Amino acid sequence: MHRRSFLAALPLGVMGAGAAMAQPYPNVGMGDRITGERFAGRSTVWGSQGAAATAHPIATLIGIDTLRRGGSAIDAAIAINAALGFLEPVANGIGGDAFGLLWDPALGRVVGFNGSGNSPMGLSLETARSRAVDGYLPRYGAVTVNVPGTVDAWWSVHQRYGKLPWAEVLLPVAELCERGAPVPQVIAYYLERNMANFQRPNAGIEEIDNALSVYTTSGRTPREGEMFRNPNLGRTYRMIAEGGRDAFYDGPIAEHIESYFRRIGGWMTRADLAAHQTEWVTPLMTTYRGVEVYGLGPNTQGLSTLQLLNVAEQFDLRTMGFQSAASIHHQAEAKRLAFEDRARWFSDPRFTEIPVEHLLSKAYAAERAALIRPDRVMDHVFPGDAPTQGDTTYFSVADADGMMVSWIQSNYRGMGSGLVPDGPDGSTLGFMFQDRGELFALRDGHPNLYQPGKRPFHTIIPGFACRDGQPWMAFGVMGGGMQPQGQAQIIINMVDYGLGPQEAGDAPRWQHYGSSEPTGQPAEGVGVLHLESGVPAVSRAGLEAMGWTLGPPDGGFGGYQNVMRQINADGGWTYGAATEMRKDGLALAW
Incomplete structure (x- = not known):
């Protein structure tokens, strides 16, 4: 049996990335640092009022700006996550799920939330098995799509911990989507490979035209340093900014999602979306x-x-x-x-x-x-x-009141299922659905056996x-x-x-x-x-x-x-922020 690798951050075919990304000067090592360990690419960033570390410099800047405008660490986290859904679509977006751990200064303890969604009630085990490949659910397509939990997670944590008005958190990100941003090196690399994988023969995706319209121009993805815009996602963010979580789960966005799956032969309905709710959980320790x-x-x-x-x-x-x-x-x-x-x-x-x-x-x-x-x-x-x-995005953010947030959000395998929902007037909603349902088991008696209305095993x-x-x-x-x-x-x-x-x-x-x-x-x-x-x-x-x-x-x-x-x-504290030298990210503090 062909071994399938369950790497959320890597699309099919990237396992050979070490060779594909080989440098032209393989015998040249790192420069020498005057202090700290030689293998460290940079110093830890220090600040006293707040800090953010994300996988994209602009997302980090948005987080810091949200803090400086008087927002809480949760306000900053929501703004960062929304920005990354545009800036880093190879790893996350509002078509996926979110989880978080945070230090609540008022309670003096760590609290957690589970923002993962259920499988569609109309998708039976029998139907899921009929779509299996080698006894397992496929990588892509409607059978892998669960209810996206991210937007409700934003809403739930903002209700508890937000300081800025809801719309003020999201509208700057909507403007960013419309204005556009240059694509950095690693994201450009994965974007090209994800879209190539979706277009392979027998990829199992019901339709690919919507994804191509969002993520490609003139038949290709943007290269490093080129501008990328997603005004459709900006419009979706504006609807969420105006209508709150209900706009997504029981309003105009939900209507578009249900119509889309009806069109392509999928199973997600407005009732599935409306039933979703973020779960506050007690973390393990x-x-x-x-x-x-x-x-x-x-x-x-x-x-x-x-x-x-x-x-x-x-x-x-x-x-x-x-x-x-x-x-x-x-x-x-x-x-x-x-x-x-x-x-x-x-x-x-x-x-x-x-x-x-x-x-x-x-x-x-x-x-x-x-x-x-x-x-x-x-x-x-x-x-x-x-x-x-x-494929997943992770970020950390902290504020002057002592709140610290650990947040992870993903569409699972690379960009997700390959499916981008229809929007108004022949457009799209600008985001891709996750393929997290791939991680269900199909064997009788297994605890993770697929069932309608069930959450799959999650890696994030x-x-x-x-x-x-x-x-x-x-x-x-x-x-x-x-x-x-x-x-x-x-x-x-x-x-x-x-x-x-x-x-x-x-x-x-x-x-x-x-x-x-x-x-x-x-x-x-x-x-x-x-x-x-x-x-x-x-x-x-x-x-x-x-x-x-x-x-x-x-x-x-x-x-x-x-x-x-x-x-x-x-007796006071300062924040030290660190980021990943293997990605495009940035850590900042102030």
Whole structure:
């Protein structure tokens, strides 16, 4: 069976991106910094009144401008997310879902929300199975589309935490869509490849003309530095600014969406949209060497980050050495153990009982850690016994009142399903629907089995960490199954190896592929451990000697943002913001 890779940030065909993006001067290394670690591409950005770190410089500027106009961190987060839906359509948009963790200064604790939508009530399991490819749901098309949760998430968090009027948050972004912006390097690269994939023979997309009209001009996508405009999305934002969430879920936008799916033979209806509601949730938490690390529970994979850290905590990674074979080996084996539980248990908790407390316990982590051999990769990894009771953008933002927001939003595989809904007067609504439904299982008895009105397993997860009960970091690493692996590496880099937020993100990363998947796809032996080129040669040799199959850099190591709060000697705090050198992003503070 052909192995399918579930990388939300990467469209089909980008697994060879390491070769495709090769530089003309492969033997030239980085310049030398006068301070800090040599592998860090820049310094952490510091400010006292607020900070933002996003995947696009203009989105960061919009976030900072929203804060400077008196907005809260939530106002800034909504404006950033709306801007990224235009600026970075290869990773997110209002056709997808959103999740968040935030520090509420008034409550003095971390709170979370789940903004993921249900599958259409009119799409049966029988019909879904009839559209399967090799026993799994396809990558693209209407069968993969769930109710988009993002706009309702914006509305719900703004009702609680917004300071600026709703329309004042969105209208500057609508103007940006109409005015346009130059396309940066990485986004131009992915935009071209996404659109090429959608146009492949037998892609399974009911219609592609709407997407072509939005994202191409004269038969091609915009190149680096060229202007891109999306006035249709600007008009949609104006409707949402005027009519609130109801404009999208039970108003003119909902009418257009229902008519579109009726036209192409899909299943989404206005009733499906109107029934959607963001869920406020209590985050899960574990400690890693005294640091409190938070994650969202299923239907997300946030528990996997916490499980990975619980297992890694059983070993003295600091003594093993930064980027050593031993340290990477134990981290990767912890990932393999956590991901087998992910494949076995994770699903929509409204439909399946999931033994979260047991899977999160330190006693269970100790049992699992005992399976790891220090000098040899495990031949087989299975989910643990538990009592029966289961392409993305990420950004961080903080304000002067102490609110810190960790926000992640995605259309799943690259740009999403390939489907852009019709708009008024022969136009479009300017956004693409997610293909998150691809992650349902179709095997009877599986917790993540497709059902109408059910949320699929979700890869996107925000991260948050506290120290001594006070907020420390709003952070995340985007990119499908890379997210728990990347989040754990950031925590380990900072806690075990003492790196700062920018250095922790710029450090070379590893990613393991080949674990079992929540779609029911089984593991493939020990899988493949991909290493970035900065991992020392001696570590590579040591990992191969342990039995690891090593893969090259493939462009799939995620995208990272972080806003860290530092308590200073005078008792006040400052914010340190860091961004991802692998993307087009920018971190700013003031």
